Amino acid sequence: MPTPSRKQSPPAVPVEERLFSLVLALLATDAGLTKNEILSTVQGYRQRYAVRGDNASLERQFERDKDDIRELGVPLETIEDPADVGNNQALRYRIPRGAYELPADIAFSAEETTLLNLAAMAWREGSLSRESRRALLKLRSIGAETSDPVLGYAPRIRTRDAAFDPLSDALDKHVTASFSYLKPGEPAARLRTVEPLALVQHQGRWHLKAIDQRVGEPRTFLLARIVGPVRLGRTPLEVPPGNHAELALAELEEIWQQNVAELEVVPGTDAAVRLSRRRGARVEGDDRVLVHFTDLALLADELAGFGPEVRVLGPDALVDAVIARLRAAVAAHAGAEAS
């Protein structure tokens, strides 16, 4: 390969090389570097820096790079010059080692590493699969032995709801999320603007716990009922402290405990076998099963699917909901051809 002539623009520095060089430069400085120092000297920026020109696009690049690096858990700090408060050009950037480095006393045994590998494996789709893959790289960085994945298990947590990724972004960036929400029994979806507190999965369904700005109070939303795109706000919010995820799970569990459906099942059928083996199910005689539930509409879907294998005895609202689904199924499939 002939060497390119010197007159040509320098070869583009790969993005990861620029980011890596930025992290190294900011780790190496105690006093911090100004934006101008970074842009004019750090590999990947300096090649594109114009000494007396307009560096606006390079500055925007630097802003995006900072966000990307912070997302990886790198504590990129900004120090204001006490003598020159408010002057953006005088801001200095650095990465303090203590906050960057994994505490020295954190180590993982082979058994722990095995569990962590399995935990990471459960995320095989959506943004959390990338996050867990990165976490494993960091785990291996400290030499944690990669024992074989626990033989015989392939766990999987689904994040199929389209709203999951944008909402977890909103949760992390502490910004509002707006979306259309279709509540069962309401004729149309309504726009909600919320301050996210937690994302939790209960009984296989993802829920968002968030402060609904219209009422100023926390509400729980089922991700499956979010219609269309989720839009994120820009201004960071003050998130009230607390273990919101644990609290949200406890609340859902309480609702689940309180709601009981009484069912009559045909012995030996799929309905009888599966419904009676759910967590917390109580079997009475050979055809009565009591099951707990969190959401009446979701349980009604499921029970309608069992067809004649199950009859709902109560509560009445559940009976009505199942009958409505069965009628809709008949209406949609009656006649030889669909319209």
Next chain:
Amino acid sequence: MAAAQPFAYAQDKLTFLLALVPYLIDVGRVSVAEAAGHFQVSEKQIRDAVSLIAVSGIPGETMQYQHGDLFDISWDDFDERDEIVITHQVALDDSPRFSAREAAALIAGLQYLQSLPENVDQGVYSSLMDKLARGASESPSQVAVARSDATESLTEVRDALARGRQVEFDYLSSRGSQERRRVDPLRIDSDDENWYLRAWDHAREAVRTFRLDRMTGIAVSDEPVSSSHADVPLGDTLFQGGDDDLTVTIELDPTAVSLLGEFVSNSELQPDAVAGDSGRVRARIRVAHIHGLKRLVTARPGAVTIVDPPEARAEVVRWAEDALARYAG
């Protein structure tokens, strides 16, 4: 989990570089192959990363990236013996912390696994979660997964799998027929709150997937499993279609595609037309028989309907009408 797949994003490549350097410094000397095995990446990924690290560094006092401001490696070892030795390091020696989301992903994964019937002390889980939280640069994101319900079948099946024993059970198919099955257990899969056994079915001489909550009368036998199909590849898709499949045309709300999880993977679903202005799509899917699909369609008539064949439509009507008859009078 995909091993040895190249990183698609610069952020992930950066994480790999930041993770690799402290490891290399710590081990002193390591072969490319061993490092690749340790990080579960390809050897090329290791070589590319090392080549980049070797020319990276800090601007230094001269702001010119002078020789002493850069990492250096033993090039002879690298070029001739495919071994990595870092001979000069700058700025970086320790492993990075987890991000809030990385820690949260692992913590939530652990919460989910807590119900596995393994001999793991619950204290191990809580100490692990605590370590992850301490090792994160910010408090972990508020994401949590309720522990998944382990049925008794899981414990028994796990026992058979661990000891390499054949297992027998009564299995109710979605067709409604009950049959005693004898299988060699291969793997336990889960999908949110649903648990499955992937196993070699002796009578059918093929790999089959069984829902744990449809198994009854489980008996772990003393017969060892045959080793001949231990290496049967098990994909991520739980259910594979056979040759005798029935082709069904369905119409569905695009947001409801995930409902079809058990019947068809997203990639296989080929929407072939938009039905009018309803926003619904038509698709043809292949199923072993109508019984599983009729249950799904009756559960969510607003989201999925069967268009063709007419016998399949009639089957749904019969299923729903039989159910409605139970509420009459």
